[in-house]
Amino acid sequence: MDRKLTQRGEERRRQLMDFAANRFADNGYHPTSVAEIVEGLGVGKGVFYWYFDSKEELLRSILAAGQLDLRRRQRAAITGASTPMERIERGIRASIEWSLEHRVFFQLFQFAATDDRFADGLRKGEQIAVRDAARHVSDAMEAGEIPDSNPNLLAHNMLGVTTHLVHLVHRGLLEATDDVVENAVGFCLYGVLGPRQT
Amino acid sequence: MDRKLTQRGEERRRQLMDFAANRFADNGYHPTSVAEIVEGLGVGKGVFYWYFDSKEELLRSILAAGQLDLRRRQRAAITGASTPMERIERGIRASIEWSLEHRVFFQLFQFAATDDRFADGLRKGEQIAVRDAARHVSDAMEAGEIPDSNPNLLAHNMLGVTTHLVHLVHRGLLEATDDVVENAVGFCLYGVLGPRQT
């Protein structure tokens, strides 16, 4: 769907994505019908299919928008950091913060990862983020700041820790205090540092 | 659904659960229809509803069976370990191994965690496992083997690392070599150990 949209058109598209993202996150993608979405906005069904080819494309668009935003935040976070380790830490913090702020996107990512129809689209973005983090890890190794091992795996480990933590918060099983974030950051850093004097 | 089942009945129930679990994991819960399941077994539709109240209850039963099996494996793994740290390590290894061996269950857990209808049922099992791990962490703290901090959070961090790793393997993004497992175990242990001499 590549339509030239007017100003108003862009707004409508955004509205649809926002509303749908919330319903998808709260109710689930499958249980949320297109009818529900358009009724929620008080528009006709035609509107939906004017802006999106299908419900599937809608979710894909939402996911892409979310990944773009997360990516921006991560990029911004590490600029100005002087050492690889600082870049790693800032990246972790940025990811956690963004995920805590964007419950809806986060939950949609989680769901999309369980569905082959969407997992592929997600993969690319995730790989970019992981490769980025891995590069910093790699840099730190070269700089002798941390012992040599597989940078990609380490990056993934950190992703696992932060993701799980945010998940807990959004499920209401944990409160998002500074302590919690510090704990996760610490866990990651010491995990990366490995058998080393501090 | 509490029905007295004959030997044959038990077998059919098991068949339905096995087949459905595989379809759910490969195709998704929502996209897999009851019709597909009964056709796959070559039985009439009524058979399904003889053994389960609904498609939802079927998934819940599958999840419960999976959690029970995982729990058993974890219990068996830590018996005979002499120190808290050894218990932690064995528990991590057992969880990873079980999850790698039971792709279908693992993927259903992942999906169920994204759907409120099933997440609650999952929570209890997860909490038990986490509390168990947290106790070993706590024991290690008391024994002075690791520095004091929040045992529950640490347990969750380890769960996050292992879960994410297994997820990668099942998505085909990583090969399940010994190295990979060692890396994760190491990451967890050093993460738990924190700022400490080795």
Added chain:
Amino acid sequence: MDRKLTQRGEERRRQLMDFAANRFADNGYHPTSVAEIVEGLGVGKGVFYWYFDSKEELLRSILAAGQLDLRRRQRAAITGASTPMERIERGIRASIEWSLEHRVFFQLFQFAATDDRFADGLRKGEQIAVRDAARHVSDAMEAGEIPDSNPNLLAHNMLGVTTHLVHLVHRGLLEATDDVVENAVGFCLYGVLGPRQT
């Protein structure tokens, strides 16, 4: 279904009819499933089809049993009455009393009258009762106790009054006091008597 039944068999058949009659009356014929009936008695489905060809035949049997019982009561009520008018009055009273006592049968009659599949079976019994009453009305006319008119219609009118009254009671819109019964009886008698001095 003409099966020679043992003592125990008769009892089972009776049990099935009793239980089903209650469920049919309370829940409706269509919404009550055979499964529900056999489960209510704690027996297998085979039992049901041993005693009845079908659910339909079951209801027909219940209706027939009810009509037989009502007929008996009516017959008994009018024996010993000396005048036609007394027979009419006693018949009315007996019908009302029986119907009040046998809510289940009464409600099934009401339902059956709305369904072609059962209405025919009912008709015969009703016609017998009406013809009986009509004969007494006719006798009263010949005896000069009431003015000439259509005895059959008058009998039906009385049936309408009593039926409606009982219906009200069973729906909980009226309490079954003596007054209520007297009122109905009076209404019928004066309706039958017509333009006449008292």
Added chain:
Amino acid sequence: MDRKLTQRGEERRRQLMDFAANRFADNGYHPTSVAEIVEGLGVGKGVFYWYFDSKEELLRSILAAGQLDLRRRQRAAITGASTPMERIERGIRASIEWSLEHRVFFQLFQFAATDDRFADGLRKGEQIAVRDAARHVSDAMEAGEIPDSNPNLLAHNMLGVTTHLVHLVHRGLLEATDDVVENAVGFCLYGVLGPRQT
């Protein structure tokens, strides 16, 4: 189901109600499927659920429409009557006539009265009609035209007579001649008049 309907929409809704009312009356509510209804109109299944939430709501709508129409007729019939007794008589006649003309509605009322799911909705309309009639009876008592007794019961008695009579006609057991109507009207009036000189 509160949908803004276009002209065309209103027509479709009406079509569905008309067709369904006929099938329900002839075949029974339960035995008539939604598929049968939409096929009868040559439209897709979705059309049905565009206009009605459920099959149950459809019947409720039909019943409400019928009651509204009957009520209108009754209201019109008694305007211009000068005495309470005349109002009573005109009301009876109007009810009988309407019921004879609207076999479909009448039969649906009869069925609905036997099913708890619909009986409640019916009750309100019936009570209004009965209370109306009871008021006229009450007026007649105050005017000394008839002896004192329970006006509500008398109104119900009349309802019972007329209902039963119409039922007979619709079942083909009676022809709807003037005589028949006169007989019923007379029965009711003398029943109401009670032990009184004429």
Added chain:
DNA sequence: AATGAATGAGCTTTCATTCAT
């Protein structure tokens, strides 16, 4: 751009009935 109406395949579920044991 937008609407209300329509489509129809497909969904989950029910249920009268049959059958092997």
Added chain:
DNA sequence: CATGAATGAAAGCTCATTCAT
């Protein structure tokens, strides 16, 4: 006589998508 298992047609209903206006 009785049971639990099985059948499969058909039920009520949903929903992504299309279309006429």
